[in-house]
Amino acid sequence: MRASCIKENIAKMPYVIHGENRDWEVIVGLEVHAQVKSKAKLFSGAATDFGAEPNSQVSLVDAAFPGMLPVLNGFCIEQAVRTGIGLNAAINLVSVFERKNYFYADLPAGYQISQYQRPLVGEGWVNIDLACGSSKRIGIERLHVEQDAGKSLHDQHPTYTLIDLNRAGVALMEIVSRPDVRSPEEAGAYLRKLRAIVRYLDTCDGNMEQGSMRCDVNVSVRPVGDNELRTRTEIKNVNSVRFVMQAIEREAERQVEVYETGGAVRQETRLYDPTKGETRAMRAKEFAHDYRYFPDPDLLPLTLTAEYVAGIRATMAELPDQRKQRYIDDYGLSAYDAAVLTAEKEAAEYYERLADGRDPKLAANWVITNLFAVLNKQGRSIANSPISADDLGALLDLMTTNKISGRQAKEVFEAMAEGGGKPEAIVAERGLSQITDAGALEAAVDAAIAGNPKQVAQFRGGNDKILGWFVGQIMKATKGQANPGQVNALLRKKLKD
Amino acid sequence: MSLDKETVKTIAFLARVRVPDDQLEGLAGELSAILGWITQLGEVDTSDVEPMTSVATIAQHHRTDVVTDGRRRDAVLANAPHAIDDYYALPKVVE
Numbered sequence: 070m071r072a073s074c075i076k077e078n079i080a081k082m083p084y085v086i087h088g089e090n091r092d093w094e095v096i097v098g099l100e101v102h103a104q105v106k107s108k109a110k111l112f113s114g115a116a117t118d119f120g121a122e123p124n125s126q127v128s129l130v131d132a133a134f135p136g137m138l139p140v141l142n143g144f145c146i147e148q149a150v151r152t153g154i155g156l157n158a159a160i161n162l163v164s165v166f167e168r169k170n171y172f173y174a175d176l177p178a179g180y181q182i183s184q185y186q187r188p189l190v191g192e193g194w195v196n197i198d199l200a201c202g203s204s205k206r207i208g209i210e211r212l213h214v215e216q217d218a219g220k221s222l223h224d225q226h227p228t229y230t231l232i233d234l235n236r237a238g239v240a241l242m243e244i245v246s247r248p249d250v251r252s253p254e255e256a257g258a259y260l261r262k263l264r265a266i267v268r269y270l271d272t273c274d275g276n277m278e279q280g281s282m283r284c285d286v287n288v289s290v291r292p293v294g295d296n297e298l299r300t301r302t303e304i305k306n307v308n309s310v311r312f313v314m315q316a317i318e319r320e321a322e323r324q325v326e327v328y329e330t331g332g333a334v335r336q337e338t339r340l341y342d343p344t345k346g347e348t349r350a351m352r353a354k355e356f357a358h359d360y361r362y363f364p365d366p367d368l369l370p371l372t373l374t375a376e377y378v379a380g381i382r383a384t385m386a387e388l389p390d391q392r393k394q395r396y397i398d399d400y401g402l403s404a405y406d407a408a409v410l411t412a413e414k415e416a417a418e419y420y421e422r423l424a425d426g427r428d429p430k431l432a433a434n435w436v437i438t439n440l441f442a443v444l445n446k447q448g449r450s451i452a453n454s455p456i457s458a459d460d461l462g463a464l465l466d467l468m469t470t471n472k473i474s475g476r477q478a479k480e481v482f483e484a485m486a487e488g489g490g491k492p493e494a495i496v497a498e499r500g501l502s503q504i505t506d507a508g509a510l511e512a513a514v515d516a517a518i519a520g521n522p523k524q525v526a527q528f529r530g531g532n533d534k535i536l537g538w539f540v541g542q543i544m545k546a547t548k549g550q551a552n553p554g555q556v557n558a559l560l561r562k563k564l565k566d
Numbered sequence: 567m568s569l570d571k572e573t574v575k576t577i578a579f580l581a582r583v584r585v586p587d588d589q590l591e592g593l594a595g596e597l598s599a600i601l602g603w604i605t606q607l608g609e610v611d612t613s614d615v616e617p618m619t620s621v622a623t624i625a626q627h628h629r630t631d632v633v634t635d636g637r638r639r640d641a642v643l644a645n646a647p648h649a650i651d652d653y654y655a656l657p658k659v660v661e
Contacts, residue, residue, distance in 0.1 A: 107631050114634030123652045127642045128635035143628030172582055174656050222653070223660050230660070231653035234642070359580055369626045 084252030085293060088325050092293040095321040096301070097250035097286060099313075101263055103242045103273040104217065104281040105148045111216050111240035112139030112182065119279055123233040131238040133177035138367050145240040146371065148272040149189055149214050150381050152242055155266045155388055156209045158193025160378050164213075166368045169360045175219035175232050183215035183243075185362045189371065195266065196390055197258035198412070202404030207259050208247030217241050242273070248287065248298070253314035260284065260310045261412060265389045268414050277309050284313055288320045289334070300334045304341050304348055316341035320348045392417055400429035409437055416451045422458035427465055435465065439479075443486045456485045464492040471505045471552055472496070505552045513551060514559045517542045528564050536560060568598040 086093040110117060113128035130137040153160050165187040168180040190212035196204045219237035223230050244263065250256050264275035264282060274281050289301035304320060307313045319341070324334050339348040364370075387395075389411050396407035410433060411417045424432040440461065444451060464485065468478040473496060484495045496502065504510055517539055518525055528535045536557070543556050569577075571590040574597060578585040585593060639652060648655045 109629070109631050109633050109635075114629065114632065115636035116633040122639070124639045124642055124654075125652075126636040127639070129638075129642070130635075132642050140629045141626055142631055144631035146628070170580070174654075174659055221659070223658065225653075226650060226655070228658060229648075229650060229655040230658045231650060231655055233653055359576075361580065369620055369622065369624070371626050 083293075084254070086290065086321055086325050088329050090329070093290045093321070093325045093328075094251060094293050095317065096248050096289045096291065096298060097252075097256055097317055098248035098301075099246045099250065099256060099259060099287070100285040101244045101246075101260070102217075102283045102285075103152070103244060103263070103267055103275070105145045105214075105240035105242060106271060106273050107142060107145050107148060107240060109142055109144075110238040111142055111145050111214070113238050115238065117239050119281070121235055123231075124235065126235040127237065131177070131234055133179075139182065139365075141368065141371070142240065145214065146189070146373075147381060148240075149212065149242050150373070150378060151270050151385065152244075152267060152272045153190030153193065153212050154378075154382055154385060155270050155272075156190070156193040156195055156212065156244070158209055158212065159191035160373070161187065161189055161191055162373045162375065162378070163187065164189040164371045166214075166365045166371065167362045168365050169215075169362055171358065171360060173218070174230060175221045175234070175237065177219070177234065177237065181216060181218065182365055182368070183362075184213035187370075188213035195259070195262050197255060197262050198393075198408040199254065199258055202408060204408075205249075205255065205258075207249045207255070210245040210247050212242050212244045215241050215243060248289075253317045256286070256317055257310050257314045260313060262389065265412055265414070269389055269392075270386055280308065283308060286313055286316060286320075288317055288324070290321050290324045290328070300336050302334065302337055302339050302348075304339050305351070307341050312341060312343050315343065315346065316348060319346060323348065389414075396429075396433075400424060400433070402430065402433050406433050406437060409441075413451065419451050419454070419458045423462050423465070425462075427462060428469070431465060431469070432462075435461065435482075439482055447486075455488060456482070460485060460491060467492055467496060471503055473501050473503050474549075474553065477501045477503070477549075502550055503552050504547055504550045505555060507555070510551055510555055510559055513543050513547055514556065514563055517546065517560075518563055525564065536564075539564075569594045569601070 084095060086095065104117075105111070107117060109115065110128070110131065113130035115128040115131055116126045118126065128137075130139055150160055164184055166182050167185045169183045169185070170180040172179055188211045192211070193209040194206050195209065196206055198204050217236050217239040219232055219234040221230055221232055225231050246259065250259055260282075264277075267273035267282075268275045276282065277284075284307050286304040286307055287301045288304065289299045291297065291299050302320060302324070304316050307316050320339065327334050335350075338351045340351055341348050392411045393404070393407040396402045396410060397404060400407075402410070410420045416436070420432065420436050423436065440451075440454065440456065443456070444454060447455065449455070461482075464478055464481055467473045467481075468475060473481065477496075480499075481489075481492050481495045481501065484499075485492060489495050504513075521539075521542070524535050524538060528539075539560050540553060540556055543551055543560075544553070571594050574590050574594045575585070577597075578593075643649045643652070643654065646654045
């Protein structure tokens with residue numbers, strides 16, 4: 070069992086906020102906007118590349134010029150259906166695009182084409198991985214397809230807001246969870262799982278920093294034991310997993326304090342300020358939102374056939390949970406190790422390349438214990454690992470064929486992590502090797518026994534611990550190159566003779 | 567169906583149309599008349615007709631995922647009242 074599993078019992082305890090007089094639990098639901106990975110936008114032929122010159126990827130449809138008509142990008146629908154299947158969700162063969170009406174400067178048409186009453190994807194669920202291999206099911210309420218708005222830049226000019234419409238019209242999947250999340254940790258695990266699913270399926274790049282995955286968080290609290298849901302607040306546009314977790318923690322504490330000082334939580338939209346570590350209310354609108362949804366007359370209802378959906382189902386990439394189960398079944402890994410290795414597609418691919426033809430548990434140990442530590446320390450992702458899977462494999466081979474000891478392997482690994490090159494080269498350069506030749510080892514053992522009659526007598530007198538001292542002498546004499554296992558066995562045999 | 571003045575005021579606000587107070591009454595009457603006219607459609611017996619959003623019997627047309635548009639910044643910005651550095655520029659709006 071790994072160190073983190075010591076926390077198992079803590080992880081199983083419900084997340085509770087201890088108030089003045091009673092304990093409170095937190096109820097969280099998440100709305101995730103995941104940008105569909107596609108070349109062109111949802112309703113126009115403009116490109117979707119991130120970071121292009123301002124307004125260079127805008128068609129007249131995206132800019133809502135009069136008379137322009139939307140034409141649906143079929144691939145975006147395929148991507149959304151694929152994601153829906155990955156969320157174990159029902160795919161609705163008929164869904165309807167509606168107009169969500171509101172005025173904002175980065176929404177040129179004055180409405181967003183979205184889905185409301187009849188979304189493309191209905192109810193589903195995901196399993197989230199918690200500490201020590203335990204998991205929990207989080208319900209999915211729906212997934213619908215909609216277009217993104219443009220981007221407003223408020224801090225580029227003292228008196229003007231600048232608008233870039235490159236993002237306007239890019240396809241989004243809004244994934245709405247049920248209020249099943251009960252702690253910041255579960256929220257983090259849920260977001261990581263969603264990200265893993267869309268990355269495995271290649272339907273979204275899941276990059277929260279670049280905004281291709283954005284998250285709104287609904288939070289409410291209630292006394293432990295109550296069944297009624299209380300008023301919730303919505304924290305808008307939180308842009309990292311860490312901030313989502315912090316925002317939930319802070320907002321839940323705030324709501325408990327409001328209730329315990331006799332107040333009432335208002336249903337409102339709030340923002341999380343990571344530098345202050347607090348949520349605060351956005352300026353209240355004079356009018357409540359009234360989006361006046363109605364079916365978009367420019368677009369017919371979206372009808373799919375069962376064969377179409379079956380075709381996508383038949384070409385689904387392996388999902389994180391399936392891969393995790395395969396690691397447990399085929400490689401004999403623990404649920405915890407399997408979950409850790411499959412959380413990122415790139416890490417899983419690295420691991421499989423390493424484990425190919427080698428001891429899978431040994432490979433898992435080296436990736437989780439040593440490689441992840443190095444990546445963490447260097448702040449790199451596995452895609453930019455300083456050590457390739459093939460090089461790490463070569464190192465493990467040197468160790469398992471007894472060319473070098475486990476301890477020497479660690480030393481070589483550290484050197485490789487610092488950009489030292491191939492393991493064979495480092496081994497040669499440092500003169501590392503292991504003496505496994507029985508004759509040579511025997512000679513070293515014989516010399517040690519012959520040169521230390523006093524200690525031999527002690528061993529024969531019943532002092533077993535002196536054996537370690539002998540091993541030390543022999544390691545010293547062989548510059549640490551003797552195979553410790555073999556030395557031990559030889560010593561025992563010879564000393565007893 | 568008839569609309570009152572307050573409802574008309576709300577609709578006007580949501581549509582960002584400025585309607586002077588002394589015109590609300592008249593507009594309420596006109597809009598109510600239009601709604602009444604449309605309500606006549608309810609007299610048609612549709613009990614054996616499936617709900618529909620269009621009378622066209624064609625399916626939604628799909629585009630393939632190919633970039634065919636964009637790279638026309640000058641045309642896109644041509645009607646902008648004001649532009650700075652290839653961005654639309656408008657009086658500062660901050661939430």
